[in-house]
Amino acid sequence: MAHTGSATATRIVELELIRLRPASGGRSADTDGPVLVRVADGEGLCGWGELPAATGAQWEALTAGFAPALLRHTWRRPTEAGDAWADLPRDPAVANALDTACWDLWSRQRGTPLSHALGGERTALTAGVTLARQVTLESVVTEVNRQVGSGFRRIRLEVEPGWDADVVRAVQTSFPFLVLQVDCGGRYTESPADLDSLRAMDGLGLLAVEDPFAPGDLAAHARLASELRTPVALGRGLSSVEDLDDAIRAEAGGAVNVDPTRLGGLTSARRAVDRAVDAGWQVWCGSSATTGIGRAAVVALASLTGAALPVEMPGAGNRSRDLVVPPVRAHDGVVPIPLAESGLGHGVDRAAVADRTARSLVVDADGPREVRAAREARGRRR
Structure with missing residues (x-):
């Protein structure tokens, strides 16, 4: 009905x-x-x-x-x-x-499709994937090769002090045209050694350096953002649109990972995308979701014109059974937005x-x- x-x-x-x-x-x-x-x-x-x-x-x-x-x-x-x-x-x-x-x-x-209900206009999305920390540089390159072979066009590498610039360089040597960004997970400080590591990554042509410092430390992020050419991205420290507003006023970054789970839902996440775009920040939609139900909602959100960076998706090798039909997956690096069905566009x-x-x-x-x-x-x- x-x-x-x-x-x-x-x-x-x-x-x-x-x-x-x-x-x-x-x-x-x-x-x-x-x-x-x-x-x-x-x-x-x-x-x-x-x-x-x-x-x-x-x-x-x-x-x-x-x-x-x-x-x-x-x-x-x-x-x-x-x-x-x-x-x-x-x-x-x-x-x-x-x-x-x-x-x-x-x-x-x-x-109507959920993407249209939210105001989205796109029909397909470029997919990105996150790689967890590997044991060796060789295993990083091997895993990146698997993801690139499956069509992923953006790789997000998890880094930490002592495991950062060398990792990026190793990937770039094998895949010089691959779009890379790093997720620091809040593991860096403003110590001289950590700042030197962040500066080293700044010269590597990354899409973004995400969450270098502890969540909520806007002053530290603002100091780094003023120094780096690479956009500083925020995500973990944002639990409301008001948090994003504070970060924008503090000039604490230039990109944002909009996750509806962290922000309180699609209503807030949609507002966050608009706020970021108005401020000139770049946007991508990540997700804490572990099932296709949550991921389908993120795909709908990522159809908004302002969410221009690749949407986060499960990588190649993820063989867990999804809970929706068809599964929410990237195909050759592209995520289709379901427009033939109303709502999420996937049957549970x-x-x-x-x-x-x-x-x-x-x-x-x-x-x-x-x-x-x-x-x-x-x-x-x-």
């Missing part, structure tokens, strides 16, 4: 909260695996969101606070859904799961979800009730 007109009010009548076992294994319901959120409007439509690596405290906040608050709230646009939990203790990752689910539902109600594979479900709750007007993964749902997609 498609709804028309932005004035149509939506009230969520049921939420399904599904705690998954981590993809790496384990059967316990208490491990910090992802939580999937399904919201239903009572008219046969639903929307999905993801809370990555949810702690026990986040599960409790979701089940006892955020979910009941959303059930009591009526909204006309998903930008208003967050009013439901505005008075609760802030948790951007929990808010993101519900906010994304509401955006997915709203776009399905209107029969309920059989795959059931295989990984450790615990499931349904929350409605009667309160939460525990349910088991429905075996009869195997093979059924919704």
Whole structure:
């Protein structure tokens, strides 16, 4: 059923909260695996969101606070859904799961792709991939070769003091035309040795140097940004649009990794993209998501014109079973934006979800009730 007109009010009548076992294994319901959120409007439509690596405290906040608050709230646009939990203790990752689910539902109600609902215009994205720290320089080059062979056009290398400029040079020697950036993970300080390492990387033609210093240390980032020609990128220290505004005013960078999980949802992430572009900052959309549900939402966000840098995707060699059909993957370095289907554009594979479900709750007007993964749902997609 498609709804028309932005004035149509939506009230969520049921939420399904599904705690998954981590993809790496384990059967316990208490491990910090992802939580999937399904919201239903009572008219046969639903929307999905993801809370990555949810702690026990986040599960409790979701089940006892955020979910009941959303059930009591009526909204006309998903930008208003967050009013439901505005008075609760802030948790951007929990808010993101519900906010994304509401955006997915709203776009399905209107029969439009989520990318269009967000204002995106692109039909395909260039993909980037992150390489974790390797054991040797030779293994770095080997892994980069595998990713380049799969079509990835931008490689993001994880670096740290003592493992940085030499790594970049080794990759550039084998792949001189490859676009590279580095993720410092906040592991550097303003010590003379660390600053020398950062300066050494500045001369290597990188796309960006991400999070060199501790999250939130805008003064240190601003001092470095004023010195380097390479854009300093921020990500981990930004948990709200207001944080980004502070960073822009401090001139603490020139690029930003917009992650809806860190920022509290698609509503905030979309505003962050606009703020960054207005300030002349470069933007790419990364993700803490661990399932195709979260990654599909990031792809929709990355369709915004301002998010011009390559979107982060799982690399070649990632063989984990996705929870959506078709899987959210790059093909020859390109990520298609699904435009033939409404919402996320990917069907949730309920059989795959059931295989990984450790615990499931349904929350409605009667309160939460525990349910088991429905075996009869195997093979059924919704």
